[in-house]
Amino acid sequence: MTEPSSTSSSRQVDGPVIAIGIGLIAIGILIFWQATSLRASFGNDAIGPQMMPYVMSVLLVIFGGLTCWDGWRGQAPERDADDFGPVLWIAGGLAVMIALIKTAGFIPATAMLFAATARGFGSRRSVIDLALGFAVAGTCYLFFVKVLGLSLPSGFFETFL
């Protein structure tokens, strides 16, 4: 894996990449611990349900270790200077939707998601976005419930449709 050409531009230790590596190792250990409670119910012990989890945990720990090594040598590709505000808007929109969907119903919850996503993409007309979100969510709801016969969580607004 050593590429002789890239050693010339020696970069600094890449903290976030090392964090990813440690995360992978942690997940690997978690899976290993979970696999210890699994047993083959019959026949050979090697081929039970625990085999693949053990394999995956070992692989994740190895890949995590190699990732740490890459981070230590600063070998990861350079990242763009992204703006994390929009990511928070979208993640927040999803969180609000999850919190509301069972109580307020599908339409208001996804309308909030729509408006938050639009905000994440730079829209500043939140009232219009919210209204449009209601329209889009309402259309979706009608199509899925009335035409396709699927059930979506309903609340106050949905009873009028």
Place this chain on the structure above:
Amino acid sequence: METITALFAGLQVAVQPHNLLFALIGVSVGTAVGVLPGIGPAMTVALLLPITFKMEPAGSLIMFAGIYYGAMYGGSTTSILLNTPGESASVVTALEGNRMARAGRGGPALATAAIGSFVAGTIATALLTVLAPWLAEIAIAFGPEDYFALMLVAFVTVSATFGSSRLRGLTSLAIGLTLGLVGIDKLTGQTRLAFGVPDLLDGLEVTTVAVAMFAVGEAMAVAAARGRLGDEKIEAIKGSLWMTKEDWKRSWKPWLRGTAFGFPIGALPAGGAEIPTFLSYATEKRLSKNPEEFGHGAIEGVAGPEAANNASAAGTLVPLLTLGIPTSATAAMLLAGFQQYNLQPGPLLFITSADVVWGLIASLFIANVMLIVLNLPLVGLWVRLLMIPRPWLYGGILVFATVGVVAAKPSLVELTIVLVLGLMAFGMRRFDYPVAPVIVGMILGPMAETQLRRALQISNGDATVLFQSPIAATLIVLAAIALLGPMLWERLGWRLKADED
């Protein structure tokens, strides 16, 4: 002869009015998602899985395949007019296509893309028709160890061979395989990695993971990069949609060469439509009589790659239908589509569900005809989709995504997983981890595990069974070469370069 008879029987299935309608819906939706950035064929099929659950298999599979083909057509329109590829397989098309549009030759660029797609799609579907039954006959002798070895090849090539980093590709694959482990083990009924959450006992829904990986992760990545990239400009379609004699003369060879790249690379478990488009572009540039035009709107640079990505879509269906091996994210979704009807793609499918398979193959020819009509005379209609403001487009995508997830399984746990995995998918894009291996690993992983355990059970736990079958042994060697080969070439390539200096 048998093939011709079977194809005609399939044609009778495909021309039934409701199946024609499903094909039309499929290619229309496919073209739309191909045109729209931020939503692709894999996620669209994932969203439709819960909706089509109650439909009959032939109709919905015809629709899914139409989406796959349609997205390959639609992607070129966005590449040419917007310089932002609608699909990853259309990245190369943007290089020359957008230059042509800026120079007032958008019409011929769209035409050569659409006609090239038609030519390549039709030839490649014909090759699929001939090859599939033949390969199915060979594959019928495959034992579980052979299937496991074949899946190993697919895992390695999808994740490690062609990406920018072997380690990151394999890590993505490992994440996908781990996600596939969640739930009750099919062979023993024991619960794995569910952490006491009842919602996880059935395993993760395909729709949930696909929505997180593609819709949420993609939306976050695009939104985060927005300030950096600035606004995009849609080029108006200038120039006649008719190609001149000169255009035809310069296009037909690239179409055929593009098909020659696309079909085999799609058919081998080498994964993806991106590689053949890059190869096709490089070849056309080298063979062109006027290489100085490349970078300024050379029609060959649109014709070749567009033919290549359509041919590869047809090629992908060969291993999917005959072996049950998906070599791209969209193919993995199609596999999930089969599985929801308890149909297992593979050699037996040609015997047990001949009407479905042949109906599907026959409908692909029909879909190609529909698509050239939808994408040439009606191209102006699709361009309007690009006028949707980005904030509303992505807002709408996330609302649809939520519907799909809730329809698949109305559970807050599932929605929370969308949020968590969505953030992970954003991180993966930021740190240059490929996303497709996650999907392929999650869907193919449990199948590979079943085959491996079956093989080991027959041999009483003796792992050498994997090397006793000549087919399995060959495939495992191939997988090892695919994993370690690039490392050797890098070394050698570096040596050669050093010698030159």
